[in-house]
Amino acid sequence: MLIRRAEVEGQVRDVRIADGRIEAIAEHLAPRAGEAAIDAAGGALLPGLHDHHIHLLALAAALESVACGPPVILDRAALASALRAAAGDFLRGVGYHESVAGPLDRVGLDALVPDRPARIQHRSGALWMLNSRAIDRLGLDRGEGAPGVERDAAGRATGRLLRLDGWLRARLAPSTPPDLAPVGRLLARAGVTGVTDATAETDAGALALLEAAVDSGALPQRLTAMGPITLPRPAHREVVRGHVKLILDETALPSFEALRAAIVAAHAQARGVAIHCVGRAELALAASALAEAGPRADDRLEHAAVAPPELVQLIATTGVSVVTQPHFLEERGDDYLREVEARDLPWLYRGRGWLEAGVRLAAGSDAPFGAPDPWRAIRAAVSRLTRAGVSLGEAERLTPERALALFLGPLGDPGGAPRRVAPVAPADLCLLDRPWRSAREEPSSAHVRATWRAGRLVHEA
Numbered sequence: 412m413l414i415r416r417a418e419v420e421g422q423v424r425d426v427r428i429a430d431g432r433i434e435a436i437a438e439h440l441a442p443r444a445g446e447a448a449i450d451a452a453g454g455a456l457l458p459g460l461h462d463h464h465i466h467l468l469a470l471a472a473a474l475e476s477v478a479c480g481p482p483v484i485l486d487r488a489a490l491a492s493a494l495r496a497a498a499g500d501f502l503r504g505v506g507y508h509e510s511v512a513g514p515l516d517r518v519g520l521d522a523l524v525p526d527r528p529a530r531i532q533h534r535s536g537a538l539w540m541l542n543s544r545a546i547d548r549l550g551l552d553r554g555e556g557a558p559g560v561e562r563d564a565a566g567r568a569t570g571r572l573l574r575l576d577g578w579l580r581a582r583l584a585p586s587t588p589p590d591l592a593p594v595g596r597l598l599a600r601a602g603v604t605g606v607t608d609a610t611a612e613t614d615a616g617a618l619a620l621l622e623a624a625v626d627s628g629a630l631p632q633r634l635t636a637m638g639p640i641t642l643p644r645p646a647h648r649e650v651v652r653g654h655v656k657l658i659l660d661e662t663a664l665p666s667f668e669a670l671r672a673a674i675v676a677a678h679a680q681a682r683g684v685a686i687h688c689v690g691r692a693e694l695a696l697a698a699s700a701l702a703e704a705g706p707r708a709d710d711r712l713e714h715a716a717v718a719p720p721e722l723v724q725l726i727a728t729t730g731v732s733v734v735t736q737p738h739f740l741e742e743r744g745d746d747y748l749r750e751v752e753a754r755d756l757p758w759l760y761r762g763r764g765w766l767e768a769g770v771r772l773a774a775g776s777d778a779p780f781g782a783p784d785p786w787r788a789i790r791a792a793v794s795r796l797t798r799a800g801v802s803l804g805e806a807e808r809l810t811p812e813r814a815l816a817l818f819l820g821p822l823g824d825p826g827g828a829p830r831r832v833a834p835v836a837p838a839d840l841c842l843l844d845r846p847w848r849s850a851r852e853e854p855s856s857a858h859v860r861a862t863w864r865a866g867r868l869v870h871e872a
Contacts, residue, residue, distance in 0.1 A: 412866060413442055417451035418846045419832050426456060428838040431865035436834060454860055455847035458830040459604025459839035460785045460818040463734045464713060464775025466610045467630070468617060469536070469576075471589035473505045473779035474597075480506035480534050482742075482798065487512035494524050501548070501583065504531035505779060507540070510746055515540040517570030530579070534743075536780045537660070539579060541570040549582060574660065577612035591624035594783075595631050599870035601784050601856040602841030604863075605633040605822050607775065609685060609713060611656040613638035622647040631869040633839070635822045637685055640676055651822070654685035654711065659693040667700060674704040683709035685734075689716045691755070698725045706731050711825060714777075717755045723768045732771040732826040735760050735817075736781055737792035740804075744797030762792050762807040762814075771826025774817035786855040789814040793853065811853055838866035 414426040425440040426433060442448055477497045483506075484490050490511050494502065502524060507515065512523075520529055520542035528545035532538070546552055551560055551568035557578045561571040572579060598606065608621065613636055622645055624630035635653040636645065644652050655677035657670070665673075677684045684707075686697040694715055701710060702725070710731040716739070718726075726733070737760050740747075747759060758764075765772045774792070776783045792814035795803050809817075819829035830836065842861040843854050862870040 413440060413446050413448045414456060414840075414842070415440075415448060415450050416453060417456035417842065418453055419456050421848055423453060426832065428840075428863070428866040431838055431867075433832065433834055433836050433838055436832070449842075449861070451842055451860075452844075454845055455843040455854070456832055457602070457815075457841045457843065457847065458819055458832060458836075459841045459862060459864060460602050461605040461607075461773075461820065461822055461825075462598065462603050462775050462778075462783070462785060462818065463607050463773045463820070463822070463825040464609040464736070465606050465778050465783065466536075466780070467591060467594055467606065467608050467621060467624075468589055469610065470779040470783060471591050471594050472503070474593050475503075475589075477502065477504040478506055479504035479531050480508040480511055481746075484511055491523050494529065500527060501545070502527060502529040504529070506534045507531050508534050508743075508746065515570075517541060517543050517546055517568070520570060534780060536576075537574050539572040539575065541568075541572065543570070546570055549579075573662075574658070577614075580612075588620050588623075590629070591620070592629040595624070595629050596870070597783055598632055599862045600859060600872075601786065602843075602859045602862050602870075603632060603785060603818075604839040604841070604869075605635075607635045607637065607653055607822055607825075609637050609656060609775065609777075611637070611639065611658050611687070613642055613656075615643050618642065618645060618650075622650050625650055631864050631867070633822060633864065640673075640680065640682075652682070653822075654683045654709070655680070656685050656687065656713075658687045659697060661690050661692050664692065664696060667696065667703075670696060670700040671704045674700055674710075678704070678707055683707045683711065685711045685713050687713045689714050691717050691719065691722070694718060694722050694726075698722060698729060701729050701731060709823070716760055717751075717758055718761050718764070719755070719758045720764070723761070723764055723770065727768040727770050732773060732824075733765055734773050734775050734825050735762075735765075736777050736788065737762060737774060737795070737814075737817075738776070738781055738784075738788040738790075740795055741787065741791045741798060742781060744801065744803050745799050747803065748797065748801060757804050757806070759803055760807075761804065762795075762809045764807055766809075766813070771820075771824075772817065773820045773825030775825075784856050785818045786853070788817070790853050790855070792817065812848070815847075839864050844872070 635651040637656040816829040
């Protein structure tokens with residue numbers, strides 16, 4: 412294939428693809444007999460974007476669920492209307508936040524959905540809220556359950572399940588596996604050619620579903636899958652087993668020794684760790700345990716949402732990467748202004764501060780807990796504006812080029828040297844319908860004209 416008149420790093424060039432790789436780049440390349448030719452008409456040709464933190468099966472399920480929180484649902488009346496209109500025997504909602512109708516439990520949900528089982532996930536992904544019919548279906552009032560099932564003083568389930576995704580999924584296994592084709596198309600339309608699934612509970616069964624989606628082409632992206640230390644090696648040659656995912660939660664932090672031991676065990680498998688840490692305490696524990704265990708070059712911190720200067724400096728000494736979600740500033744920033752301590756507001760989802768300290772920085776969508784559109788994250792990393800237009804940490808702004816680079820690192824080295832459109836490189840490409848550097852406004856997923864993975868077209872607008 413020959414891509415003609417594409418903007419490549421600020422210059423208009425022809426680009427030839429052969430055998431899944433970029434064969435040549437020049438000001439003019441003569442077409443070969445029978446070679447497909449595409450006129451880029453000056454649009455920017457970029458490396459395909461990599462989403463370094465996403466939850467594919469959860470996103471597939473969310474696309475078939477009821478939106479229960481901002482920006483779609485803003486108040487109790489809208490939530491009630493959406494739930495009444497939803498179809499299905501066991502209603503599933505996602506994205507709830509307390510700003511809609513306050514904290515939800517079985518009593519609150521019974522008032523909204525009295526006639527059928529319902530479960531709603533908090534937008535953090537850490538909490539499920541069930542009504543009485545769902546509690547009965549799961550037998551929670553008959554003593555069934557697991558640690559994380561909240562109960563009142565009488566031992567009755569409140570309907571709030573903390574970090575029980577895997578437990579709940581095992582008991583509510585769908586009759587048909589989730590369809591990952593809509594996820595693959597959604598990501599391809601945004602120019603995404605590689606993803607790292609960052610789900611902590613991925614087991615052999617979930618891995619098999621992901622591999623089947625890659626094999627069938629339903630998921631056309633390159634795939635690295637994280638999981639627990641027990642995650643088996645993938646059978647599919649194009650799927651890579653990634654980091655050991657470790658979750659830190661301020662409400663139930665492990666001991667320092669337990670976390671250090673988990674890091675050492677992962678390293679003994681020649682696997683890096685990816686540590687979920689949001690608040691100050693989580694981040695401090697993660698950084699200290701990594702320093703004590705002896706970090707690997709591929710260790711990474713997920714989110715690192717609140718990162719004051721002293722913790723940034725500590726993390727910089729470990730050499731680990733940070734994978735951030737700057738779009739949360741737009742999506743959740745107005746809530747942060749009400750809920751986050753004033754002293755922490757300047758340090759939310761930092762950008763420039765990490766880079767100036769020498770920390771490798773990359774980004775991921777965290778979808779479905781954030782929008783699965785990397786361009787929104789790129790825009791937010793540049794503007795750092797909430798939906799209401801309030802600036803959060805103006806000193807942390809990145810240039811458009813540096814914000815784009817958050818999604819250009821290799822899957823195995825997030826925050827590493829950005830991939831380039833260059834000879835011999837894999838033909839994982841994203842074509843915009845406009846130049847990149849001369850754009851007055853930053854491009855978005857709406858500007859993605861075509862996406863190729865290894866030279867195979869996976870999206871064409």
